[in-house]
Amino acid sequence: MRNGRITEIMYGRFDDGRTPHDERDVIRVDRGVLCPGLIDLHAHITLPADGSVEVPRVSPTLDGETRSGHEVLRAMARAGITTVRDCGGDADLIFRISARPRTDEARLITCGAPLTPIGGHGADFGAAVRDAPEIRATVARFAERGARFIKIMGSGGGSNGTHPSDPSFSAPLLREAVCAANHHGLLSTVHCLSAESMRLAAGAGTSMIEHAKFRTRAEDGTGFDPAVAELLAERGVDVTATMSVGAHVLAQPPEVSGEAGITWRRRHEQDMRDMSRLIEAGVSVLAGTDAGWRFTPFDALAGEVALLAECGMSRARAYAAATTEPARALGRAGDIGRLAEGTYADMVLYDDDPLNDLRVLHHPRLVFAGGMRIEL
Numbered sequence: 001m002r003n004g005r006i007t008e009i010m011y012g013r014f015d016d017g018r019t020p021h022d023e024r025d026v027i028r029v030d031r032g033v034l035c036p037g038l039i040d041l042h043a044h045i046t047l048p049a050d051g052s053v054e055v056p057r058v059s060p061t062l063d064g065e066t067r068s069g070h071e072v073l074r075a076m077a078r079a080g081i082t083t084v085r086d087c088g089g090d091a092d093l094i095f096r097i098s099a100r101p102r103t104d105e106a107r108l109i110t111c112g113a114p115l116t117p118i119g120g121h122g123a124d125f126g127a128a129v130r131d132a133p134e135i136r137a138t139v140a141r142f143a144e145r146g147a148r149f150i151k152i153m154g155s156g157g158g159s160n161g162t163h164p165s166d167p168s169f170s171a172p173l174l175r176e177a178v179c180a181a182n183h184h185g186l187l188s189t190v191h192c193l194s195a196e197s198m199r200l201a202a203g204a205g206t207s208m209i210e211h212a213k214f215r216t217r218a219e220d221g222t223g224f225d226p227a228v229a230e231l232l233a234e235r236g237v238d239v240t241a242t243m244s245v246g247a248h249v250l251a252q253p254p255e256v257s258g259e260a261g262i263t264w265r266r267r268h269e270q271d272m273r274d275m276s277r278l279i280e281a282g283v284s285v286l287a288g289t290d291a292g293w294r295f296t297p298f299d300a301l302a303g304e305v306a307l308l309a310e311c312g313m314s315r316a317r318a319y320a321a322a323t324t325e326p327a328r329a330l331g332r333a334g335d336i337g338r339l340a341e342g343t344y345a346d347m348v349l350y351d352d353d354p355l356n357d358l359r360v361l362h363h364p365r366l367v368f369a370g371g372m373r374i375e376l
Contacts, residue, residue: 004370037082037346042288073105155197164193302361
């Protein structure tokens with residue numbers, strides 16, 4: 001191992017002189033199954049995971065909030081999650097956290113704050129835009145500050161005053177946002193909670209969609225559109241499932257979950273059924289939890305993988321949805337998501353092979369991030 005990357009993988013006993021003199025460059029595993037670190041494609045490391053919806057912007061000093069963000073990244077690493085894609089928060093805070101990476105935490109890939117219309121879902125994060133010039137200016141500013149992708153709110157969501165079934169941007173403005181990201185060499189992803197918002201996002205040329213829910217005003221479970229599923233499959237658009245949100249809302253006592261519990265008791269079964277239909281249609285579905293939002297904890301990824309298996313994925317495909325496939329979608333297949341010469345030494349040791357039993361993902365024995373051992 002050198003500079004946090006794997007230089008060689010050796011098997012068996014090594015008493016023939018091949019072991020490097022500096023034992024600090026060697027990680028030995030005597031028993032168990034060594035696997036690549038997990039990748040959570042959708043988290044919000046600065047949100048509280050306590051059911052809050054309207055999250056105000058943080059104070060100008062940011063000191064306490066910055067420490068909290070690093071604590072979340074350390075907790076995720078202890079859960080075997082060695083890379084996390086943060087899908088939006090207060091941009092000043094997120095960029096301050098990402099500018100100070102630490103060796104004992106998950107690797108952070110960030111967008112800053114999500115682009116949204118004035119008063120749109122997530123507007124409190126500070127990236128509300130009115131028109132094409134503001135879209136271009138915001139994307140340029142985030143790119144300069146270190147954004148690795150651009151997130152766009154393609155529909156309403158849980159923020160008060162918005163509805164999931166309503167598209168947020170017109171087709172020209174959505175296309176403008178995707179093109180602005182492309183101009184700066186950045187990937188784009190679009191938050192979509194309705195069939196029409198997904199149709200618009202695919203038409204705008206995005207390579208990824210978050211949530212991919214089929215909400216309607218009636219909330220009667222009839223929103224699934226096979227034509228949209230076919231469109232996403234044909235264009236190779238990746239979908240981040242975030243099934244964990246509903247599961248963790250429903251895990252709360254009714255007196256805690258409140259209105260959200262009532263809503264998800266109606267939605268979650270529909271969401272699971274619709275995700276199954278997307279998978280059956282050949283859509284590339286990947287693992288992301290939405291950790292931090294609603295009641296979703298930051299170690300939820302193992303449960304997300306199990307939910308994908310419940311939606312019809314094989315164990316191998318569900319596991320790949322949290323390792324090799326997100327690495328591919330991020331353009332980072334040479335860095336993360338697998339164990340090979342040249343990849344980062346992001347490794348998790350389990351007692352059994354996840355392909356035999358996905359439940360082992362809840363119980364990492366050892367975790368290494370960039371070759372550094374994480375204290376569990």
